[in-house]
Each structure stands twice: as structure tokens, then as C-alpha cells.
Amino acid sequence: MASIARCLRVARPSAFSAVIQSPVSRPIGLRSFSVTATNAIRKYTKEHEWIDLSADKKTGVLGISEYAAKALGDIVYVELPDEGREVAAGDAIGAVESVKSAADINAPIACKITQINTLLEEKPGTINQVPEDDSHGGGWIAKVQITEQGVQDLENLMDTAAYAEFTATEGDH
Amino acid sequence: MALTSRLSRVFPRRAPSTATPARAPSRTRTPGPTTPTARAFTQSLSAPVQIYRSTSTDPYLNLSIEHHLLQHSDPASTILFLYANRPTVVIGRNQNPWLEVNLHQLRQGLGPPLQSPSPSPSSPAGGQTAQQQEDASPGTNAAPIALVRRRSGGGTVFHDAGNVNYSVICPPAVFDRDRHAEMVVRALRRLGVLRARVNGRHDIVVDVGGEGGIDGDGGRTGGGVQTFKVSGSAYKLTRTRSLHHGTCLLSSPNLGRVSGLLRSPAEGFIKARGVESVRSPICNVGVGADAFVEAVVREFRTMYGHGTARTQVVGEEEALATEGVVKGVRELTTPEWIFGQTPQFTFSTCPTEDDARERPPSVDDLPDGFQANFTVRHGEITSAAVSGLEYHDLTRQRLHYIQDWKRTLARASPTPVDTDVAGDWLNHMFGIETAADKASGAVAEMAVGMISDSIVGSIRDGDGTP
Incomplete structure (x- = not known):
């Protein structure tokens, strides 16, 4: 999602700031961010996906970041991954549509999709409200089983602090 | 997204022992040398700036060439691709054909040409100077209108030979939604369509009448000004690339039929997830296809090419000689893609x-x-x-x-x-x-009847039974 995050800020500053100032999405988004970050190991990709890992690094939950969700604008449909599919890091596993754009969601690491968040099909806007919430009713996209390769792939991802720094400077590239 | 796995279901006649690779050239119905041109089409994929124009009017083929460029070009390259389709209705990635389209009318084709090319006021560019009649031949009109589900988002549009599509593929870092719509607006203005502009939905509209100073979209606004959409935009964003494609209505003789084609009898009975189209009044800009292509290429070169990139003409045969393109056409023409990908x-x-x-x-x-x-x-x-x-x-x-x-x-x-x-x-x-x-x-x-005769042989394999 690197592309969208940038383009919207350049092209539609009004839309971007409108999302930031939204009284609904802002507080909820903040809450989910802080709650989940303390409960699990969370990593981010440069393309703005996140993955939460269980303590034993055998399973995880993934989604798109709050930064990306804000930049995307109103999400009107989510193409969910196929359950049971095994994917490599960077593979397109689904997509989100907003503002006429179908943007791929990519697997942050090698993994097997074990469960998808069907709530998003009915309420795609959940991603705008609580993008980084991995609990019931949250905007997470899929639960996954992590392969050996997947554990190695983790080294290429950023932790929360590094990602915050990355998004802060992204517009300057 | 495991797209290729769906193919086998729709083309079940494929001989089990045959693999897909390299079958395309031998399947082409029209004989002719394919190898030299095939090399030409794919050899420039690493060039920093590339310009292509397709001579095919098959919508499935053109979208598959475009998708091949998106997936296989150098991630740092910037590409312009131009093409026109025969009469086609294109729905967005996450739309519902039963809701968006009148499938009966699609089957029937366009019928005899309408007397008036447009229900809208005559061209804002000062007359329908390039009224094209490609669709006026009885043969074309009897053919069913193609139904296509594209890979990009957005709503449903109508294409015909009087509509030229532009497509820009570029790295995500330089992508924004209006950048290349503005490029096309500059081209249109250069061609005399002075009141073309990009609106808030990233579409190109033309204001007609009034004294200028326009601030509204969608039909009649204050001061006697009417606003018509002439171009719709849609986007596909992958991890490494971004694609913006848009239509541009130049001289379609079928505008009067578009509204009916895009109205389903089931509209009042269906409640759908996914994306609904936004209806807009449309008109032609009254510019010839070649002039438009030339002007867009010129603006594109000004932005990226400094006059160096040459336009490569891509014919059907060389496109079909590329395995990835054939795979793309196979997928886009499956009922599983066109209908089976409909959101609940x-x-x-x-x-x-x-x-x-x-x-x-x-x-x-x-x-x-x-x-x-x-x-x-x-x-x-x-x-x-x-x-x-x-x-x-x-x-x-x-x-x-x-x-x-x-x-x-x-x-x-x-x-x-x-x-x-x-x-x-x-x-x-x-x-x-x-x-x-x-x-x-x-x-x-x-779907079977909607593939152009000239390419249908190339995308089938197996025993050759239609």
C-alpha cells in the first residue's frame, strides 16, 4: 500500500485531513493501536501491513496499518484471502477498494491463511475505524500459521518504533 | 491471488498432457510470422520510459496486455499504453453484473446506429469533427457487446471505437490519482477542448455553456453551465507498481444507448455488497482518435520521455505470442471471473x-x-x-x-x-x-460469444472445439 499512502496525501489533502480529524475513527484507532501493541509482538512492512505474532511465533494475525487505512480513505470493499492458501512474503493475498482503487494486500511473511475476517465483507469500513485491532470486531484481515520461512522473513520487518519513524518520513522521499 | 487455478474450469477441453506455455502462436488462426514482433513487444519492458499502442479492439486482450505490462515491466519504469475496444461494458473489480448491466441488451448488440450521435449538446470542442463510423457496419452491431470485469476498482463504463483508453503504469512513489488525468486534460486542451478539467472524483469533465467560473459537478449547475463526464478513472495498486487507466469519449455514436445498457431490470430487487456505480451525464469531446493519441503521447513525453521514447505498435498476434497475455485473456473470459467474482x-x-x-x-x-x-x-x-x-x-x-x-x-x-x-x-x-x-x-x-473471432482460436487449446 505504499503507493496509496503517498498519493492521497499529495493529491487530496482535504480528504486526508478530513479522515484525521474524524471524531469517530481517531480515538478508536488510537485505542486499538496501544492495546494490541502491548499484547503481542507486532511487526510492520514498508507496504503498510502489520502482523501480530503469538509468543511462540507459530501463529499470527495480519492487517493493514492505521497509517494506510487513513490514507486510503473510505474502504468500500475488501477482497479477503482464500482460507487454506500458503503464501510467500510479498504475495498478494487480497485487496481493499477505496476511491476507485483496488490495492493489493500483501503477505508480510511466508504463512498459511487459516481464518479470514468475514466481518469485513459486510462492514469494510471497520478497517477505517479499527485497522490495527486483532480482536473480535476489529479490522484484522486474516489469521495465519507461520512457517519456518515465515520466521526468517520476520527479520525484514520493522517494529512499532521503526515503522512510526518510517511513516513520519515517507512523504519526504 | 491464485487466479490461474480458475482457468481449467472454463476450458475443460484442454488436453490433459499439454501445458500452457508456448502454445499461443500455433493456435493463432491467422497465419503469419509472430516471432520477430513478439520479441519487440517484450524486449522493452526494462526501458525507463515505454509507450505502446494496441491495434486490437478486443477488450480482454487489451486489458491482458495492460496487466502483463503492470506485472512484468521494470518496477522503476513508466509506461503509457493506449487502446480502443469494440463495444464493451466494463464493470469494476468488485461490482455486480446482474445489478450494473442490462444483460439482455448486451446479448442483442447495438443494433442499427442511432441518428443522433449524442443526447448531449454538440461537442464543446466546436463540432463533431471526427464522427467515427466504425460501429456502423451491420456486422459489428449484430455482435453481442462484450462484458468485462476489470482488475481495477471503480464503476461501470461503456467502451466502443469512439472511446480511446489511456493507461499509465508507474512506480508507487510518483503515483497520485490526478497526475495523469491532468496529463490527459492538457492534451485535450491542446486539441481545443478548453473547458476540460479533472473533478473531485478524479474523472475528466467538460463544462458546456455559461460564462465560466464553474464549481459544480454532475449536470446542470448555476449560470446555465452543464457539466459532462468525458473520461472515467480507475486504479490498480500492487506492491511494486501503480496503474491508472481511464476512458476518453471522443466520438462514440452510441452515447444514447449507454444509459439503457447500464440499467439492470433487477436494480430495484438487489442489495449488493461491493461497489455501486455513480451515474453521470456524458458527452463526446469531438476529437479524432489519432489526434488524441498523438496529443496524449506528446504530454506523456514531456513529463517523462524528453522525446526519446518511441511508440510501439502492438498487434494481436504478437500480444498473443506472449504466454502471460494469453493466460490473462483466458482468465478474464471465464464465467468464474466475470460472474463468480461478484460480491455477495x-x-x-x-x-x-x-x-x-x-x-x-x-x-x-x-x-x-x-x-x-x-x-x-x-x-x-x-x-x-x-x-x-x-x-x-x-x-x-x-x-x-x-x-x-x-x-x-x-x-x-x-x-x-x-x-x-x-x-x-x-x-x-x-x-x-x-x-x-x-x-x-x-x-x-x-462469455464464449464475447471473445473476438480473431483471437478466440489463440486462447483455446486442447481439441479445438469451441
Whole structure:
């Protein structure tokens, strides 16, 4: 999602700031961010996906970041991954549509999709409200089983602090 | 997204031992040398700036060339691709063909050309100077209009030879939604369409009448100004690339038919997830296709090429000599892609809790007391209630393969019922044709007839049976 995050800020500053100032999405988004970050190991990709890992690094939950969700604008449909599919890091596993754009969601690491968040099909806007919430009713996209390769792939991802720094400077590239 | 796995279902006749690679050239019906041009089409994929123009008018082929460029070009390159399609309705990635399109009209084709090229005021550029008649030949008009589900987001549009499509593929870092729509606006202004501009929906519109100083979109605004859409945009964003493509109505003789083509009889009965189209009044800009292409190429070169990149003409044969393109066409023409990728929707003949709208008058054509209510997920009926009976057999059926609702209802009912009127009505709703001369009225069969004759041989393999 690197592309969208940038383009919207350049092209539609009004839309971007409108999302930031939204009284609904802002507080909820903040809450989910802080709650989940303390409960699990969370990593981010440069393309703005996140993955939460269980303590034993055998399973995880993934989604798109709050930064990306804000930049995307109103999400009107989510193409969910196929359950049971095994994917490599960077593979397109689904997509989100907003503002006429179908943007791929990519697997942050090698993994097997074990469960998808069907709530998003009915309420795609959940991603705008609580993008980084991995609990019931949250905007997470899929639960996954992590392969050996997947554990190695983790080294290429950023932790929360590094990602915050990355998004802060992204517009300057 | 495991797209190729769907292909085998639609082309089941493929000989089991044959693999897809490199079969395309030998399957091409028109004989001719393919190798030299094939090399030409793919050899520039690493060049920093590339410009292509397709001579094919097949929508599935053109979108597959475009997708191939998106996936296989150098991630740092910037590409302009221009093409025009024969009469086609293109729905967005996450749209519902039963809701967006009049499938009956699609089958019938365009019929004789309309006298007036446009219901809108004459061209804002000062006259329909380049009225094209490519679609006026009876042969073309009898052909069914193609139905395409594209890979990008957005709403439904109509294409024909009087509409040229532009497509820009570039790295995500330089992408923004208006950048290349503005490029096309500059080209249009250079061609005399001075009041073209990009609106808030990233579409290109033209203001007509009034004194200028326009601030509104969508039809009549203050001061006698009317605003017409001439170009629609859609985007596909992958991990490494971004694609913006748009239509541009130059001189379509079919504008008067577009509204009807894009209106489904089932509109008032379907509640769909996914993306609904936004209707806009449209008009032609009155510019010739070659002039438009030249002007867009010029603006593109000014932005990226400094005059160095040459336009490569891509013909059908060389496009079909590229395996990835053939795979793309195969996928785009499968009923599983066109219909089976439809987001979940409900169809109900009377107001429900989920969809409380009052139903259109056509519901009066149903027999007294007949009610139908079902949920369709990815083209498959997942639950159904018809006239209070338990129609268990309806579930798990795929909507696009239903050949005649009369038979389907009769078979699903535990007791003998008269299903003729209700069946005909449902056939009408879902675009099913039951004429005696048709082998099958299922909408899935439409896809087969919609592929251009010139390329159909190339994308089939196996025993060659259509």
C-alpha cells in the first residue's frame, strides 16, 4: 500500500485531513493501536501491513496499518484471502477498494491463511475505524500459521518504533 | 491471488498432457510470422520510459496486455499504453453484473446506429469533427457487446471505437490519482477542448455553456453551465507498481444507448455488497482518435520521455505470442471471473429487513403471492426462500449457470407447481435467454460469444472445439 499512502496525501489533502480529524475513527484507532501493541509482538512492512505474532511465533494475525487505512480513505470493499492458501512474503493475498482503487494486500511473511475476517465483507469500513485491532470486531484481515520461512522473513520487518519513524518520513522521499 | 487455478474450469477441453506455455502462436488462426514482433513487444519492458499502442479492439486482450505490462515491466519504469475496444461494458473489480448491466441488451448488440450521435449538446470542442463510423457496419452491431470485469476498482463504463483508453503504469512513489488525468486534460486542451478539467472524483469533465467560473459537478449547475463526464478513472495498486487507466469519449455514436445498457431490470430487487456505480451525464469531446493519441503521447513525453521514447505498435498476434497475455485473456473470459467474482448480494421480490425499499412496478407481473428471496455469494446461491416453500435444491446452484428459471423452480419444488410466469420473470431479472434456437440461455455462456473471432482460436487449446 505504499503507493496509496503517498498519493492521497499529495493529491487530496482535504480528504486526508478530513479522515484525521474524524471524531469517530481517531480515538478508536488510537485505542486499538496501544492495546494490541502491548499484547503481542507486532511487526510492520514498508507496504503498510502489520502482523501480530503469538509468543511462540507459530501463529499470527495480519492487517493493514492505521497509517494506510487513513490514507486510503473510505474502504468500500475488501477482497479477503482464500482460507487454506500458503503464501510467500510479498504475495498478494487480497485487496481493499477505496476511491476507485483496488490495492493489493500483501503477505508480510511466508504463512498459511487459516481464518479470514468475514466481518469485513459486510462492514469494510471497520478497517477505517479499527485497522490495527486483532480482536473480535476489529479490522484484522486474516489469521495465519507461520512457517519456518515465515520466521526468517520476520527479520525484514520493522517494529512499532521503526515503522512510526518510517511513516513520519515517507512523504519526504 | 491464485487466479490461474480458475482457468481449467472454463476450458475443460484442454488436453490433459499439454501445458500452457508456448502454445499461443500455433493456435493463432491467422497465419503469419509472430516471432520477430513478439520479441519487440517484450524486449522493452526494462526501458525507463515505454509507450505502446494496441491495434486490437478486443477488450480482454487489451486489458491482458495492460496487466502483463503492470506485472512484468521494470518496477522503476513508466509506461503509457493506449487502446480502443469494440463495444464493451466494463464493470469494476468488485461490482455486480446482474445489478450494473442490462444483460439482455448486451446479448442483442447495438443494433442499427442511432441518428443522433449524442443526447448531449454538440461537442464543446466546436463540432463533431471526427464522427467515427466504425460501429456502423451491420456486422459489428449484430455482435453481442462484450462484458468485462476489470482488475481495477471503480464503476461501470461503456467502451466502443469512439472511446480511446489511456493507461499509465508507474512506480508507487510518483503515483497520485490526478497526475495523469491532468496529463490527459492538457492534451485535450491542446486539441481545443478548453473547458476540460479533472473533478473531485478524479474523472475528466467538460463544462458546456455559461460564462465560466464553474464549481459544480454532475449536470446542470448555476449560470446555465452543464457539466459532462468525458473520461472515467480507475486504479490498480500492487506492491511494486501503480496503474491508472481511464476512458476518453471522443466520438462514440452510441452515447444514447449507454444509459439503457447500464440499467439492470433487477436494480430495484438487489442489495449488493461491493461497489455501486455513480451515474453521470456524458458527452463526446469531438476529437479524432489519432489526434488524441498523438496529443496524449506528446504530454506523456514531456513529463517523462524528453522525446526519446518511441511508440510501439502492438498487434494481436504478437500480444498473443506472449504466454502471460494469453493466460490473462483466458482468465478474464471465464464465467468464474466475470460472474463468480461478484460480491455477495441478496435478491428479494418484496421489502425485507435488510433491504426495505419499495419494489419496482415490475413485481406486479409476478403471480399473486409469489415471493422469492435469496442470497448469492460469489455467484452461488447460498440460501433461498421462494413463496414460503423450502426450495432446498436452489442452494449451491450457481446463478450464472442457470439456463431457465422455469425448469429450475419446477425441479426445486417438492410438489408440482406452475412455474412459467415466475420463471420467465426471473429469467428476465437475471439476463437469461430462453429462445428455442439457443443451446443454453445461461449468462455464463455469454462469455464464449464475447471473445473476438480473431483471437478466440489463440486462447483455446486442447481439441479445438469451441
